[in-house]
Each structure stands twice: as structure tokens, then as C-alpha cells.
Amino acid sequence: xxxxxxxxxxxxxxxxxxxxxxxxxxxxxxxxxxxxxxxxxxxxxxxxxxxxxxxxxxxxxxxxxxxxxxxxxxxxxxxxxxxxxxxxxxxxxxxxxxxxxxxxxxxxxxxxxxxxxxxxxxxxxxxxxxxxxxxxxxxxxxxxxxxxxxxxxxxxxxxxxxxxxxxxxxxxxxxxxxxxxxxxxxxxxxxxxxxxxxxxxxxxxxxxxxxxxxxxxxxxxxxxxxxxxxxxxxxxxxxxxxxxxxxxxxxxxxxxxxxxxxxxxxxxxxxxxxxxxxxxxxxxxxxxxxxxxxxxxxxxxxxxxxxxxxxxxxxxxxxxxxxxxxxxxxxxxxxxxxxxxxxxxxxxxxxxxxxxxxxxxxxxxxxxxxxxxxxxxxxxxxxxxxxxxxxxxxxxxxxxxxxxxxxxxxxxx
Amino acid sequence: xxxxxxxxxxxxxxxxxxxxxxxxxxxxxxxxxxxxxxxxxxxxxxxxxxxxxxxxxxxxxxxxxxxxxxxxxxxxxxxxxxxxxxxxxxxxxxxxxxxxxxxxxxxxxxxxxxxxxxxxxxxxxxxxxxxxxxxxxxxxxxxxxxxxxxxxxxxxxxxxxxxxxxxxxxxxxxxxxxxxxxxxxxxxxxxxxxxxxxxxxxxxxxxxxxxxxxxxxxxxxxxxxxxxxxxxxxxxxxxxxxxxxxxxxxxxxxxxxxxxxxxxxxxxxxxxxxxxxxxxxxxxxxxxxxxxxxxxxxxxxx
Numbered sequence: 001x002x003x004x005x006x007x008x009x010x011x012x013x014x015x016x017x018x019x020x021x022x023x024x025x026x027x028x029x030x031x032x033x034x035x036x037x038x039x040x041x042x043x044x045x046x047x048x049x050x051x052x053x054x055x056x057x058x059x060x061x062x063x064x065x066x067x068x069x070x071x072x073x074x075x076x077x078x079x080x081x082x083x084x085x086x087x088x089x090x091x092x093x094x095x096x097x098x099x100x101x102x103x104x105x106x107x108x109x110x111x112x113x114x115x116x117x118x119x120x121x122x123x124x125x126x127x128x129x130x131x132x133x134x135x136x137x138x139x140x141x142x143x144x145x146x147x148x149x150x151x152x153x154x155x156x157x158x159x160x161x162x163x164x165x166x167x168x169x170x171x172x173x174x175x176x177x178x179x180x181x182x183x184x185x186x187x188x189x190x191x192x193x194x195x196x197x198x199x200x201x202x203x204x205x206x207x208x209x210x211x212x213x214x215x216x217x218x219x220x221x222x223x224x225x226x227x228x229x230x231x232x233x234x235x236x237x238x239x240x241x242x243x244x245x246x247x248x249x250x251x252x253x254x255x256x257x258x259x260x261x262x263x264x265x266x267x268x269x270x271x272x273x274x275x276x277x278x279x280x281x282x283x284x285x286x287x288x289x290x291x292x293x294x295x296x297x298x299x300x301x302x303x304x305x306x307x308x309x310x311x312x313x314x315x316x317x318x319x320x321x322x323x324x325x326x327x328x329x330x331x332x333x334x335x336x337x338x339x340x341x342x343x344x345x346x347x348x349x350x351x352x353x354x355x356x357x358x359x360x361x362x363x364x365x366x367x368x369x370x371x372x373x374x375x376x377x378x379x380x381x382x383x384x385x386x387x388x389x390x391x392x393x394x395x396x397x398x399x400x401x402x403x404x405x406x407x408x409x410x411x412x413x
Numbered sequence: 414x415x416x417x418x419x420x421x422x423x424x425x426x427x428x429x430x431x432x433x434x435x436x437x438x439x440x441x442x443x444x445x446x447x448x449x450x451x452x453x454x455x456x457x458x459x460x461x462x463x464x465x466x467x468x469x470x471x472x473x474x475x476x477x478x479x480x481x482x483x484x485x486x487x488x489x490x491x492x493x494x495x496x497x498x499x500x501x502x503x504x505x506x507x508x509x510x511x512x513x514x515x516x517x518x519x520x521x522x523x524x525x526x527x528x529x530x531x532x533x534x535x536x537x538x539x540x541x542x543x544x545x546x547x548x549x550x551x552x553x554x555x556x557x558x559x560x561x562x563x564x565x566x567x568x569x570x571x572x573x574x575x576x577x578x579x580x581x582x583x584x585x586x587x588x589x590x591x592x593x594x595x596x597x598x599x600x601x602x603x604x605x606x607x608x609x610x611x612x613x614x615x616x617x618x619x620x621x622x623x624x625x626x627x628x629x630x631x632x633x634x635x636x637x638x639x640x641x642x643x644x645x646x647x648x649x650x651x652x653x654x655x656x657x658x659x660x661x662x663x664x665x666x667x668x669x670x671x672x673x674x675x676x677x678x679x680x681x682x683x684x685x686x687x688x689x690x691x692x693x694x695x696x697x698x699x700x701x702x703x704x705x706x707x708x709x710x711x712x713x714x715x
Contacts, residue, residue: 003421033693059555059573059707070573072557073550075603082421084601096578103580216417224434227467234466241463243431243582248417272430273465280417284430284463297438321578335583338438395581404564404587406577 001077002210007086007101007134009125010111015142019111019180020074020087021052023202026187029076052180070094071101080206095128095354095369096321099409102128103395106213107136107205114147114177118160120355127354130168131317131371131411133391135213137165137173138204144193145179151195167357176201214281218385219247220308220393221301224338227286239270239286240295245337245392247303248280249287257293258300258383259310264291266301281392298339300383308385308393312378315413317352317371317387318345322400322407325365326372332407334378336396342379343398349373376410387411422610425602426459431582432561432598433463436543437470439586440594443543444501446532446715447473447492449485450661451618452547454492455599455607458616460545461496471545472499476531478524479506480642480663488619503535520644521637523666529713533569536593543586543594546715551603552692555707561600567591569713595715604659604691608684612677623680624657624672635668635694659684660695668695 010016024030074085086101088094102108108129112122129137139161147153154177165173176185177193178201184190185200199207224242253266268288269279279285287301295301302308320326326345334343350359352371359373366372387394388411398408419427436443445460447453457473464470473493493500505524508531509516517523536544550557560579565571577585586594599607611618629636630643631650637643639651642665656669657680674680687694706714 001421003424031690031693032688033690059558070558070576072554073601074557075551075601077603077605082606100578100580104582211418214418224431225438225464227464229467231468237466239467241434243427243434270465272462282424282427283419284427284434286465333587335585337583338435392581395583397578397580397583397585399585399587404585404589406580406585409578409580 002081003084004081004107004205004208004210005084005086005105006107006109006205007088007098007105008109008111009088009098009102009128010109010121014111014113015180016087016111018052019109019140019142019178019186020085022180022183022186023085024074024076025052026183027076027078027202071097078202078206083205095124096319098125098128099132099319099321102132102134103409105134106210107138107208108134109138109140109201111140111142112157112161114141114143114153114157117157118164122161123164123356124354126164126168126170127357130170131319133387135172136208137170138201139173139175140180140201141175141177142180144177144184145182149177149184149190149192151193154196174198174204176204215246215390215392216248216280218306218308218390219249219253219303220245220281220385220390221249221285221287222337222339223295223297223299223301225297226295238292239288240301241284241286242338243284244279244281246281246390247306248278249285250278254304255289255301256304256307257289257295258302258307259381260293260295260299261310262291262293263304264289264293266290298337302383308383308390310381310383312381313346314376314378314382314384316374316376317411317413318366318374318398319409319411320366320368320370320372320407321409322405323368324400324407325367326408327365331401332398333401334376334382334396334398334410336382336384336412337393339382341382344377346375346377349375382412384412386413388413422606422613425599425606426462426610428582428601429459429598430463432584432596433460433545435584435586436545436596436598437464439584440543442539442541443471443545443596444474444539444541445471445498445545446547447475447489448547448662449475449481449489449619450547451607451611451622452549452599454616454618455602455610456545456547457492457496457498458610458614459598469496469498472501472539474501474503474535474541474544476528476535477502477504477506478528478663479504480524480640480665482619482621482638482658482661482664484619484621485661501535501539503531503538505531507531508534520646521632521665522642522644523663525663525666526709526714529569529709532715533713536569541593542588543596545596545598547599548597548715549602549604549607550600553706555710559597559600559710561597562586563595563597564588565593565595565713569593571710571713573707573711605681605684608677608681612681615677619661621658621661623675624655626653627656627669628653629656629669636671637668638664640664658695659691670694
């Protein structure tokens with residue numbers, strides 16, 4: 001069985017909670033006692049039907065303020081796949097939470113209210129999907145019941161969104177007309193949309209091809225932890241524990257350790273203490289090298305033939321996630337997977353308007369939720385790929401060394 | 414399926430192993446909170462695999478309420494020896510005496526909430542900077558929102574509004590002195606995933622996870638084991654039933670379920686068929702208020 005992580009983007013008004021509730025309910029992931037609790041809450045309302053939105057009800061702190069403040073993770077399984085939903089708040093001020101949820105997603109459901117069509121928020125969510133390179137986009141045109149399941153209205157919205165998708169370079173976009181409230185085109189094809197020939201949402205989620213999402217051609221591995229038991233029988237054992245983030249490693253491969261630039265070969269690969277001939281992403285492994293080399297946490301071991309960039313100065317896109325603004329010249333800690341280096345933000349070239357994608361000048365500091373193009377200078381070299389090309393080796397975070405908080409998402413170029 | 418593709422359980426395992434290695438590398442004094450339950454048993458298995466053939470790199474810490482199932486304690490001692498880990502036990506009983514705390518009263522008086530005091534004292538005593546726990550996001554709605562690396566302040570408190578963004582698989586474990594990170598490597602696992610993993614890996618479990626005969630008190634539909642820790646009244650209905658435990662916590666606040674399952678396969682089949690959630694069926698303490706877990710976490714709980 002396979003695993004699909006996806007994110008739902010939209011506000012409460014788009015019916016996001018109802019859609020998630022519907023998926024959980026129709027996939028029978030809601031158990032009797034949880035349902036009873038919902039029924040109890042629903043009885044206070046006028047209509048007799050269960051309020052599916054209550055299934056994703058959050059913390060008391062949120063209920064008191066009537067808002068969603070953070071990503072919630074939800075789980076359901078069908079006979080074909082296990083699903084992890086990152087249920088992220090849609091409002092502009094919570095963009096950083098959406099980025100948190102989106103960073104691990106291979107699919108995004110962008111919700112559109114059929115009455116409203118493509119709005120500013122749709123664009124913002126789609127831009128995040130495009131920046132973070134989420135491979136699959138589902139445009140869920142919801143509340144079709146409120147526009148009489150009109151094919152014309154559906155086509156109109158599809159046409160509008162195609163413009164957005166083209167501008168953003170979103171390649172794999174699927175449009176589904178639905179009513180989460182009434183269950184149309186969620187699990188079964190709806191008789192009310194005979195003109196729609198595509199799959200209902202759940203079937204699409206079960207069948208979307210994920211094999212291409214992991215890159216198996218450019219091997220990347222960073223050392224997380226050096227295993228040295230130093231016991232009598234394992235006296236000389238020295239293994240490099242880490243995760244293969246892309247590609248395949250085989251015993252005997254010619255590799256280079258970066259940034260040291262030292263060539264050697266892989267003498268042994270272990271997975272959970274057992275020797276294997278080959279290992280692949282996203283496996284956690286222990287690599288052994290033929291030569292004694294001084295290697296520590298954060299160093300990369302890659303194939304000689306397909307090497308990443310090694311540099312101390314690079315262009316990046318920064319999504320600013322902190323209340324304290326970024327000023328040109330500020331210094332931070334940069335964490336690139338397991339590698340931690342000091343970094344300075346040198347030039348800030350422009351700010352990206354997340355509604356229009358236009359480049360704008362930066363005046364004053366960079367504020368929370370803004371996206372800027374900048375140049376970073378690091379104290380020691382990074383071994384990386386452009387996020388665009390190989391996202392698993394092209395992402396990093398900036399950490400405020402005095403406050404310890406994560407202040408930016410970094411997309412390396 | 415391609416040869417170079419992991420199934421969902423292997424993907425979850427890889428994610429957890431990555432998290433374990435980050436903890437070992439980023440912190441000076443990490444500890445693994447061990448309750449004797451299936452989730453913490455799964456953590457131990459994952460940690461073994463993450464660091465093999467090296468030494469098990471964390472002590473096992475048990476915050477002992479004194480209300481344990483004897484089978485769980487026996488298993489705990491066996492497992493610590495088996496993996497060669499240091500076992501640290503700190504008793505809630507001692508905290509109650511030392512700090513003049515009030516013993517909870519009532520029919521099923523639970524020391525569950527008091528564990529927080531003992532946990533925070535233990536963290537201070539050993540200067541633990543990271544505590545690894547077996548909480549899962551599918552268990553409960555407060556847990557559904559907590560990060561994998563969850564930073565707690567000097568008082569162990571969780572603030573849902575001040576969580577760090579947690580991006581990709583990059584974990585920021587930097588903290589100030591006195592702060593502490595709770596790490597949840599199996600955040601993305603469901604109850605069924607844990608059982609499937611235990612089955613796949615053939616991990617031994619305490620015997621109470623399998624069907625056995627037991628005298629139980631029937632209370633509001635839940636089956637509670639007879640023990641010296643609960644108050645039994647004349648009007649109570651006591652029956653002998655074949656039961657197993659779906660979770661293992663305190664004897665005072667964990668209910669049993671009727672079962673015929675004596676093997677892992679049978680347990681997994683029963684879990685697949687159940688229509689009641691894990692916490693709903695087995696945890697008496699969660700029924701008190703709807704926000705019970707949210708409140709406890711904000712107060713420094715696991």
C-alpha cells in the first residue's frame with residue numbers, strides 16, 4: 001500500500017472543513033463515539049443533518065476565537081492508500097502555517113466556491129503550491145449545488161484558473177466539480193453532473209501516479225550521525241547514518257564527499273543493522289566508505305558522476321515567517337537538512353507580490369508572509385541543488401540565533 | 414509497484430528513523446519516555462534500528478504512577494535489559510510526599526495528571542533537553558496540531574499559538590537553557606499503523622495486549638480491572654470476562670475491551686473492525702472534559 005500526503009487550502013467559507021469531514025466520513029474513518037459527539041453538537045442547530053465541519057473542530061483556544069490558527073493533521077485509509085491530510089488555515093495571516101503544511105505535501109486541493117470563482121485567495125494558495133513545487137494540483141470547484149450544477153459555470157471557472165496555472169507554470173492540474181456538503185463527486189460520480197467525465201475526488205486521490213515524485217536519478221545523502229560503537233567486536237566500525245533524500249546507492253559506487261572534495265567508494269550499505277546491496281530514497285541507511293576520511297554531520301556523500309553545487313554564495317527565495325522583519329545584512333543560522341552554517345542576507349532584489357506575481361521594490365524590512373528574492377553568503381559552503389530541480393536537496397530554513405525560532409523558508413536557486 | 418519504492422509502513426519507518434537520528438545529533442541529553450505501552454515499545458524498536466549496530470543512545474525514563482499493570486512493569490525491566498538501555502524510574506508517589514501534593518480522590522482516582530510534576534522534576538534532575546514520546550496525531554485533536562519537535566518552556570508548557578513552523582524534514586531543535594523539546598517520532602502513525610508494524614516486525618508485547626480472563630468492574634459501559642487502586646462499592650457490577658487491552662496506561666484510568674484475540678493477527682483484525690476510537694474506548698480520563706488533553710499539554714504533560 002502507498003502513502004499520499006496532501007494539503008487542503010481554502011477558508012472555512014469555501015467548505016474546506018466540510019470537504020475534509022466528508023472524506024473522513026465517507027471513507028468510514030469516523031468512528032461511532034466520535035460521530036456521537038458530533039451528533040450531540042449538531043442537535044443544537046436547526047437542520048437535522050450531521051454537520052461534517054465539526055469533525056475537524058479544533059482546540060478550545062480556537063473555538064473561543066472562531067478561527068483556525070494552526071495546521072492539523074488528519075489520517076484516513078482506503079484499501080488502496082493511506083492518506084495524510086495537512087488541514088491548513090487559509091487566511092492570509094496564516095500563510096506560514098500553510099507553508100508548514102504544504103512543505104511535505106505531494107498534492108494540493110485548492111478549493112473554490114463555485115459562486116465566487118477564482119479569488120485573491122485562490123491565487124495566493126496556488127502561488128504557494130507553485131513555489132513549493134507541489135507536483136499535483138486538484139482544483140475542487142465546490143458548492144456546485146448552489147449554482148445548479150451548471151456545466152457552463154464550471155467551464156468558466158476552469159478557464160479562469162487555467163490562466164493562473166499557466167502564469168505559475170503549474171503542470172498537472174485536475175478540475176473536479178463537487179458539493180462536499182451533499183457528497184457529489186466525492187466518493188461516487190454524481191448523477192447531477194452527467195457532463196463531467198472525470199473521476200470523483202476520492203478515486204482521483206487513490207489513483208494519482210506518485211512514482212515520479214521521488215527522484216531516483218540524482219543520489220543525495222547527508223550525514224546525520226556518525227555511528228561508532230567502539231566495542232570490542234566492533235572496534236573499527238565507523239558508519240555514516242543518514243537518509244537518502246534522492247537516488248539509489250549501491251555497494252561499490254564511486255562517490256565524492258562534499259564539501260571536502262574527496263573521492264572514495266562505498267564499501268558497505270546497512271539498513272537497520274543488516275547489509276544490503278543497494279538502497280534508495282527515502283530510506284534511512286548507514287553508509288561505509290573504503291577510505292578513512294574526516295567526515296562529520298552535514299557532509300554530503302554523492303556520486304562522482306552527478307554532483308550538486310558547492311557554493312558559499314547563492315541566490316534564494318525567502319518566505320519570511322517571523323514577526324520581526326528581515327533587514328538586509330542580518331545574520332542567521334541556516335539549516336539545510338542536517339547541515340548548520342552561519343549565513344548573511346546580502347542583497348534583497350525584490351519582493352514577489354503573491355497575488356499578482358509582480359516584482360516589487362522592498363521598502364523598509366521584509367515583513368511576515370512576504371516572499372523575496374535575495375542573495376545569501378554562508379560562512380562555509382553548502383552542497384545543494386536548486387529547489388526547482390531537486391526540492392529534497394534545495395530547501396533550507398533560517399533560524400534566529402538569539403531567539404531560536406525558525407524565521408524563514410529558503411528555496412535555493 | 415517499482416522495485417525502488419517503499420510501502421506506506423516503510424515510509425513511516427524511514428521518517429521516524431530520520432527523526433531519531435536528528436534527536437541523537439542535536440541534543441546533549443535526550444531521553445525516551447517509556448510507559449510500557451505499545452507506542453513506546455514501537456519507539457524502542459525504531460531507535461534500535463536507527464542506531465544499529467551502535468549502542469542504544471537514550472535512557473528509558475518511566476514516570477511511575479504506582480498504578481501499573483504488573484505485566485507492564487515486568488516487560489519494562491525485560492526490555493531495558495534486552496536493548497541494553499539505562500532505565501530511570503521516578504515515582505509519582507515520591508513527588509506527592511516530597512511536595513505535599515493532594516492525592517486525587519474518587520472512585521477511579523487517577524494519578525495521571527500528577528505525572529506532569531514528576532516528569533518536570535525528572536527533566537530537571539537529569540537536565541534532559543529532549544524527551545521522546547510516543548504520542549500520535551490521530552489520537553486526539555490537541556495532538557493533531559502539535560509539531561514533531563514541540564518546544565516547551567521552563568514549565569514544560571505547550572503554547573499552540575507559538576509553535577515554530579516545521580518545514581520539510583528539517584527539524585529545528587535549538588532551545589534556551591531550561592527549555593525542553595518533546596519529540597514525537599510516530600506523530601504520523603495511526604493506531605492501526607502501529608499494530609501493523611508490531612505484526613510486521615514481530616515485536617513481543619506485554620501479555621495484557623492479548624485476550625485473557627479477568628475480573629472487571631462494569632462502569633458506564635467500560636470494563637475496568639479490579640485492583641487495589643480503585644474503590645469498589647457493594648452496588649458495583651463485577652463480572653469475569655475475556656478481555657485484552659488496546660492501550661496500556663494506569664490501572665485506574667485504562668479500560669479493557671472484550672476480545673477473543675490471542676495472536677497479533679487476531680488483534681489487528683479486531684482493531685480493523687472496531688467502530689470505536691482508541692481513546693474513546695479505553696481512556697477514562699479523557700471523558701472528563703472535551704478539552705482534557707489540550708489543558709494537560711498546556712500544563713506540561715507529554
